[in-house]
Amino acid sequence: MESKIEVLSTVKVEHSDDLYKIVDLLNRTLKRQDLMFGLALDENDKSKAIFTIYRT
Incomplete structure (x- = not known):
């Protein structure tokens, strides 16, 4: 059985x-x-984080 993960949304925010x-x-x-x-963490800017929502 193959599991498919779909990216629904991605946003870059200030890291906390x-x-x-x-x-x-x-x-x-x-x-x-x-x-x-x-x-x-954003690879190019460590003060930013990348938040992603997936559907599994």
Whole structure:
């Protein structure tokens, strides 16, 4: 069985030490709706983070 992950939206935001808490809360709360959330530091600007919403 093949799992397909679709990117729904991506946004670049100011990095904050607590952003991971929001992503964790969203992942725990909305996984039953087949949604997944990701957070990564921008490779070109470490003061920015990239927040992505996926449908699994």
